[in-house]
Each structure stands twice: as C-alpha cells, then as structure tokens.
Amino acid sequence: MIMTVALVVVAPAASAADSITDLGVSVDLSSHSDVAAGGGKVFVSAGDRIVVTDADGVLVGAITDLVDVAGLAAAPDGMHVYAALHDSHEVIEIDSATLAIIRRIDFAAYPCPTRLVMSDGLLWAAYGCERDTGGLARLDVSASASQPIPVVTRQPAAPLFDVAGNTLVLAEPREVLTDILVYDVSASSFALRGEIDHESHGRHDLRDLVVTPDGSAAVLAFSSGYETWDTTSLTKIQEYGRSSSALEQAVGVAVSSDGAHIAGGWWSDDRGIELYDAATGATTYAKMVPSGWPTPKVLGGSLTIVGDDVFAVLWTSGTANTIRLWRLEDVTLLPSTMTLTGPEEATALEPLSLAGRVTMPEGVTAGRQQLEVTRRLPDGTSETLRSARTAADGTFTITDTPPVAGTVGYDVTWGGSADVRGSTASVSVQVVHQSASISLKGPVDWVIGKRLPIAGKLKFGDKAPTTRPSLTVIRASPDGVSTELGTVRVSKGGSFRFRDRPDQEGIYIYNFIWSGDDATSSALNAQFVTVRSGDS
Structure with missing residues (x-):
C-alpha cells in the first residue's frame, strides 16, 4: 500500500521562514494596533509603545513612554515613520534608522488622531474624541513647521479612510449602514467625486477599507467578506471570500503595491489570513490562525503587505492578552504545489524510497530544483538529510535508511524562486524493527x-x-x-x-x-x- 500526501495551492504548509514574534506586550482587545514598514524594519503600535522588528520579524527595539499609540504610516522612502498618539493629541515623526523621535506635531485642535495615511508627500490623519467631533486633516510633512489643515469635519467619529493617487475614499462612521464618499484630491484641491450610499452596497458593519495604489478602486471589508468598487463609476467590481456563514468575521484588508493581490483577515478559528487575486476574486493563498495559545485572533486593521510578505497582529485572550506579530513569507508569489508518496511500512536499517513531484504554475518550466529533506524520528528529534534534486519535469526520488523503528516522518521542501512560492510536502512511514x-x-x-x-x-x-x-x-x-x-x-x-x-x-x-x-x-x-x- 502506498501513502500519499499532497499540498494544495490555497493551503500551503508552513514555510520555515514564516514567523510568529511575541512582542512582549499585553493590550486590551479595544486597543489600537497598526503595522507599518520602513527602512527595512516593521513597526507595530502596542499601547504605550511602538515595537520594532526587522523584515524577518526578529525584535530589534521599541519606542516607549508614549500615550496610546494608534495609527502608523511610513514615508515612501522609508526614512521616517509617523505615529498618531491618540490621548496626547499629537503625531510624532520617527527616524526609522535610529528609532529616535525627531519631531512632534501638535494635533490639539484636531484631538484624538487615529488612522494615518501617507500619500504624495502629504500625511492624512483621521481624528475624533467625542461624538460629532470627528474629521479628517492633512499636513505637508516636508515643511519644517507644518500644521494640520482640516478637510472633512463634523463626522460622528474618526472616519475610516484611505488615499492613493488623486483618490480619497472615506466612510462616514455609522453604527449600522455606512455611506462611502469618494473625493478627487491633490495638493491644492479637494472635491467630492461621488458617493456609494448604503442602499447601493447593501452591506452593514464596514470594518476596514483601502484604496488600490493607482486610486482606481476601493477595497471594502464588510463583516461577511470583501468587495472592490470602481472609484470613477462607483460600481462594484468584484467580491472576495464571501460566505453566508462568515458574518461578523472579516476584520481587516490590505492591498499589494502593484494592486494585484488583496489580503483579508478573518476573526475565526478556521480562517486566518487569505490572499485573493484582485482581478478574478480567486483565493490564491490561505493560512489558518496558528494553534497553541488561547483563541488567537487577527486584529482588525493590522494587515500589511510588505514586498511578497504579509504581516498581521495576533491577539490572544486570557489574563495576558498578549499580542504577536505574524509574518507569512512569499504569499504574493505564484503558487507551486508538491506531492510526496512513501511506503506505508518499512523496516529499520533497510533503505526505503520516497517519490514526489514539484508542480509549477502554468507557464513556468520546472527544471532541476534543489530540495531540502528533513527526517523526523519518534523521539521528536529531527535531522536534515543530504539534499536532493528534481528532474527537469519536477519529479524526484529520495532514498533513506531509517535508523530506528516507529513512526518516521519526512518533510521535503522546495524553497521557491524569485517569482514562485516554495512548497512543502510531508509523509509518515511506519517502520518496524529489523530482525x-x-x-x-x-x-x-x-x-x-x-x-x-x-x-x-x-x-x-x-x-x-x-x-x-x-x-x-x-x-x-x-x-x-x-x-x-x-x-x-x-x-x-x-x-x-x-x-x-x-x-x-x-x-x-x-x-x-x-x-x-x-x-x-x-x-x-x-x-x-x-x-x-x-x-x-
């Protein structure tokens, strides 16, 4: 009998480079948490501090003694990162290389800044403390003594918004049904282009929104899924991840720098982060929330796509309420798949053979590829075996002599290329004692x-x-x-x-x-x- 284990495109095995970093901070579920990348670092707002990691999710430092850090935004060149301090009514400018605060911008006239967006040299900030005091302001951060200028006022609360190109999309905060306003913006003008009213989209409970980098579309995160809307015709383009059983589950959205990929976060045990093809709506990647802690959840608004990686913040319930930075590597690359088969039973100290295939996406030639092989023994130890290579058609054969009896596992990994995401397959073989x-x-x-x-x-x-x-x-x-x-x-x-x-x-x-x-x-x-x- 032959045992076969195959990986499918939308549920790849965990990459060795994926990481989960304990940020060493406990926060309430209602606390703000945002992620921004700049200068080869990742910045995470976490209560009274900003925790900083490198691009691989390894802790490198923290900016402490702050007051309720809310939104974050990075300058296009990555040299500076901006943080909204909700309770002290200011926005700080951070040198991403030294992590020093180099400027404090007073927002006392527009108190309780929350969400920040950087676009074409302008920093946009949503603000609002009490009911009907919310709005949107912008400032030119290139000016040495820049001051925020209000552009939208008299909002029920701090609005959801995003800016890209000459398009700004703003969601009027309401408890149930939400109207979405689209504006033409530039350094010198600000004009309403049109409105997507709640009767048009027919959805309630808007959780998040982003604008594609060219400003042509808005991606809206409703509680049961995601939608893109054309910001010129104000018509719906596509839906993503929609499920009648997913009500109250979608929590945050991000879009890749080329606009080709949409990442969605889900507040559920069987859905974590999913990636969608922006044009077709197809799910190209899916990863469940990791296990091992009490009910880990993806925090809304914390998703960010950096290069080919996706970052999000995980919150765990319990007395600690710990947050962790979750990094998924190479999720925007074209997917590959791997199959692996092995004998159902083998004998210790005798050779066994594993066979498999790496399948490339359509239009990509497999060629000879290097594989990493790991053997897992019944006592929990593992060993990296001599590497193997595929044939030109992607097939491969691996021979090993198991040193002990028991259930012996094999993991075979292809590391991927610049354009194609790697894949991993695993198989377990029951090894009997040698006579x-x-x-x-x-x-x-x-x-x-x-x-x-x-x-x-x-x-x-x-x-x-x-x-x-x-x-x-x-x-x-x-x-x-x-x-x-x-x-x-x-x-x-x-x-x-x-x-x-x-x-x-x-x-x-x-x-x-x-x-x-x-x-x-x-x-x-x-x-x-x-x-x-x-x-x-």
Whole structure:
C-alpha cells in the first residue's frame, strides 16, 4: 500500500521562514494596533509603545513612554515613520534608522488622531474624541513647521479612510449602514467625486477599507467578506471570500503595491489570513490562525503587505492578552504545489524510497530544483538529510535508511524562486524493527577443567551491526544453577568469541542474548555442551 500526501495551492504548509514574534506586550482587545514598514524594519503600535522588528520579524527595539499609540504610516522612502498618539493629541515623526523621535506635531485642535495615511508627500490623519467631533486633516510633512489643515469635519467619529493617487475614499462612521464618499484630491484641491450610499452596497458593519495604489478602486471589508468598487463609476467590481456563514468575521484588508493581490483577515478559528487575486476574486493563498495559545485572533486593521510578505497582529485572550506579530513569507508569489508518496511500512536499517513531484504554475518550466529533506524520528528529534534534486519535469526520488523503528516522518521542501512560492510536502512511514539473529559454533562435548571456546556471529537482517553491541551470556550448570557471566563484545563484523572453564560433569547450556534496541528486535541462541571427566 502506498501513502500519499499532497499540498494544495490555497493551503500551503508552513514555510520555515514564516514567523510568529511575541512582542512582549499585553493590550486590551479595544486597543489600537497598526503595522507599518520602513527602512527595512516593521513597526507595530502596542499601547504605550511602538515595537520594532526587522523584515524577518526578529525584535530589534521599541519606542516607549508614549500615550496610546494608534495609527502608523511610513514615508515612501522609508526614512521616517509617523505615529498618531491618540490621548496626547499629537503625531510624532520617527527616524526609522535610529528609532529616535525627531519631531512632534501638535494635533490639539484636531484631538484624538487615529488612522494615518501617507500619500504624495502629504500625511492624512483621521481624528475624533467625542461624538460629532470627528474629521479628517492633512499636513505637508516636508515643511519644517507644518500644521494640520482640516478637510472633512463634523463626522460622528474618526472616519475610516484611505488615499492613493488623486483618490480619497472615506466612510462616514455609522453604527449600522455606512455611506462611502469618494473625493478627487491633490495638493491644492479637494472635491467630492461621488458617493456609494448604503442602499447601493447593501452591506452593514464596514470594518476596514483601502484604496488600490493607482486610486482606481476601493477595497471594502464588510463583516461577511470583501468587495472592490470602481472609484470613477462607483460600481462594484468584484467580491472576495464571501460566505453566508462568515458574518461578523472579516476584520481587516490590505492591498499589494502593484494592486494585484488583496489580503483579508478573518476573526475565526478556521480562517486566518487569505490572499485573493484582485482581478478574478480567486483565493490564491490561505493560512489558518496558528494553534497553541488561547483563541488567537487577527486584529482588525493590522494587515500589511510588505514586498511578497504579509504581516498581521495576533491577539490572544486570557489574563495576558498578549499580542504577536505574524509574518507569512512569499504569499504574493505564484503558487507551486508538491506531492510526496512513501511506503506505508518499512523496516529499520533497510533503505526505503520516497517519490514526489514539484508542480509549477502554468507557464513556468520546472527544471532541476534543489530540495531540502528533513527526517523526523519518534523521539521528536529531527535531522536534515543530504539534499536532493528534481528532474527537469519536477519529479524526484529520495532514498533513506531509517535508523530506528516507529513512526518516521519526512518533510521535503522546495524553497521557491524569485517569482514562485516554495512548497512543502510531508509523509509518515511506519517502520518496524529489523530482525536479529545469533549463530553459534563450538564443541558439544568437553572435558572438565579445560577452557571451552564458543564463537558466534550477530546479524541484523542479513547484515552485520555497524556498531559494536554487547551480548549477555547466561550459563545454566548441570546442578540447575543459572549464572550471568557478563557480556561479550561484538566486533564490527558481527563476530564474537567466548571462553569458559566448566567444573562439573553434565550438560551445560550457554545462552547468548541480544536484548534488542530502537532499531532491532531481540534474539537468543544457546549452545549445549556435555562435560565429562577426563577418564570418560
């Protein structure tokens, strides 16, 4: 029987480069959490601080002693990152290289700044503390003494918005149905282009929105899924991840820098982060939230696509309320798949073969690819084996000799290329113990007082041991007494020698015992020797 395990496109195995970083911060679920990337670093707002990692999610520092950090935004060149401090009514400018605060911009006239967006040298900020005091302001951060200028006022609360190109999309905050306003914007003008009213989209509970980089479309995150709308004709283009059972589950959205991919976060145990093809609506990648902590959830508004990677913040319930930065690598690349088959049963210390195939996306030639092979043993340890390569058509064969019995697992990984996401497949093989045998050679009649020689050979299967194990020797004397005589060492060729000096007449039984180990079964053989007096 052959066991087959195959990976499908929308549910790839965890890449070795994916990471989950404990940010060392506990926050309430209602706290703001945003992610921005600049200068080769990732910045995460976390209560009274901004935690900073490198592009691989490894902690590099923190900016502390802040007051309720809300939204973040990075300058296009990545040299500066801006953070909205909700409770101290200011926006700070951070040097992304040194993590020093180099400027504080007063927002006292537009209190409680939340969401920030950087576009064409202008920093846009949503603000609002109490009811009907919300709005939107912008400022030119290139000016040394820039001041925020209000552009939308008298909002029920701080609005959801995004800006790209000459398009601004703003959602009027309402408790149930939301109107979405589209504006033409530039450094010198601000004019309403049109409105997507709640009767048009027919959805409630807008959670998030982003504008594609060219400003041509708005991506709206409603509670049951995602939609794109044309910002010129104000008509719906496409839906993503929609499910009647997903009500109240969609929480945040991000779009790639080329506008080709949309990432959606889901507040559920069986959906975590999904990637959609912006043009077709197809799901191209899906990853469930990781297990191991109490009910991990993707925080709304925390999704960011950086290059080919997706970052999000995970919140876990319980007394700690810990947040973690979740990094998924290469999710925007074209997907590959891998299949892997192996025998359902094998024998320890004997070679087994695994076979598989790496399948490239349509239009991409497989060619010879390097594979990494990892063997997992029953005791939980693992070892990277000698690497393998595919044939030109993507097929491959791997041969290994399992060193122990039990369930032995194999993981085969192709690391991917600049354009194609890598893939991994796994298979488990039930490995049974290798047989062991002991052969003996020696006299069957002997004389009291002489040294009795017995020789033998230990085999595992049809081969000699590769190590030098020991056998236990137990002697049964004619008077019925059994005595353990110690052990005899086996040579690398499997042979051994033993001597004894019997001192009684009668039948002696010499038992040679191999107790077995993790790879081999036990074995026993006995030599019967009749001992007589010298006169007999």
